[in-house]
Amino acid sequence: MNEIILKITGLTKHYGRITAINQLDLEVHKGSVFGLLGPNGSGKSTTLGILLGVTQKDSGEYEWFSQKPEASQRKKIGAILESPTFYPYLSGIQNLRVVCKIKDVHDSRIEEVLKQVGLFERGNSPFKTYSLGMKQRLAIASALLSDPEVLILDEPTNGLDPQGIAEIRELILTIADSGKTIILASHLLDEVQKVCSHFAVLKNGKKIFSGSVAESLSGNDGVEISSGDLARLEQLAQDFSGVKQIRKNNLSRLEVQFENHVDIINFHEYLIENGIVLNHLAYINKSLEKQFLELLSA
Numbered sequence: 339m340n341e342i343i344l345k346i347t348g349l350t351k352h353y354g355r356i357t358a359i360n361q362l363d364l365e366v367h368k369g370s371v372f373g374l375l376g377p378n379g380s381g382k383s384t385t386l387g388i389l390l391g392v393t394q395k396d397s398g399e400y401e402w403f404s405q406k407p408e409a410s411q412r413k414k415i416g417a418i419l420e421s422p423t424f425y426p427y428l429s430g431i432q433n434l435r436v437v438c439k440i441k442d443v444h445d446s447r448i449e450e451v452l453k454q455v456g457l458f459e460r461g462n463s464p465f466k467t468y469s470l471g472m473k474q475r476l477a478i479a480s481a482l483l484s485d486p487e488v489l490i491l492d493e494p495t496n497g498l499d500p501q502g503i504a505e506i507r508e509l510i511l512t513i514a515d516s517g518k519t520i521i522l523a524s525h526l527l528d529e530v531q532k533v534c535s536h537f538a539v540l541k542n543g544k545k546i547f548s549g550s551v552a553e554s555l556s557g558n559d560g561v562e563i564s565s566g567d568l569a570r571l572e573q574l575a576q577d578f579s580g581v582k583q584i585r586k587n588n589l590s591r592l593e594v595q596f597e598n599h600v601d602i603i604n605f606h607e608y609l610i611e612n613g614i615v616l617n618h619l620a621y622i623n624k625s626l627e628k629q630f631l632e633l634l635s636a
């Protein structure tokens with residue numbers, strides 16, 4: 339996952355007095371599912387628009403595949419920025435034929451992409467009979483026609499019902515498994531948490547955080563423990579080096595925070611060696627949501 343697919347440096351865009359993107363730096367690595375997370379108006383769509391060459395930047399640079407932007411790269415990037423317009427009376431297959439002509443892609447790709455998005459059985463039905471989720475899947479199929487290395491999606495589950503949302507998220511993961519790099523903009527933390535491997539948080543056009551989702555989720559916030567002899571447990575916890583903080587909560591359990599997560603295992607072994615058997619042990623995990631809200635309110 340070390341190859342850099344996209345590198346953005348100091349990207350800035352103003353709309354009159356509004357700074358839509360402010361000195362944005364980002365790196366997206368091959369094979370990752372990268373989430374651009376931020377509330378409405380934080381600059382996600384503007385960023386994607388610039389990266390696709392449909393919006394002019396004011397300053398800063400970006401490189402796709404370690405090269406300065408040029409038209410030929412667009413073939414390697416599939417994108418859905420807004421709901422694409424399909425002909426309502428034409429079938430899925432006929433609509434994709436139109437896209438093939440525009441993109442100069444051979445028709446033989448249609449069967450493959452329809453299978454990929456799970457629409458093969460409905461390929462001959464008119465577009466207007468598709469559910470919203472199916473329409474979105476056809477849009478993704480259309481973006482996949484040129485077999486791009488990168489797929490860019492702006493709010494891919496907007497307006498879908500829970501089943502449609504689950505299907506699209508599943509599809510994104512399947513596409514990522516096939517080796518493509520995916521960049522998606524979303525204001526939904528839950529979405530980023532469920533499908534992305536890495537993410538950056540934008541606020542007023544500025545990047546206020548970037549990192550791996552797994553690392554952010556495994557943020558060691560400690561454990562909640564209790565035992566028959568709480569006083570002894572507390573004493574042992576105080577004596578253990580690596581314990582940052584101990585607090586008795588309103589369930590008469592101890593919440594113990596550590597300097598780093600390796601210490602949790604060591605800590606448990608240490609308690610057993612000292613004759614303490616825990617009757618409760620639960621990890622306390624600060625959710626990504628809490629971290630996200632903290633970041634945005636900072």
Ligand SMILES: Nc1ncnc2c1ncn2[C@@H]1O[C@H](COP(=O)(O)OP(=O)(O)OP(=O)(O)O)[C@@H](O)[C@H]1O
Pocket residue numbers: 353356357358376377378379380381382383384385525
């Ligand atoms: N064409 C435009 N003209 C003027 N201002 C714009 C234009 N496009 C975006 N903006 C402004 O730039 C800022 C960033 O907007 P952008 O659409 O990139 O954010 P976003 O994070 O994608 O939000 P949303 O999810 O609401 O689309 C906002 O303040 C928005 O009002």
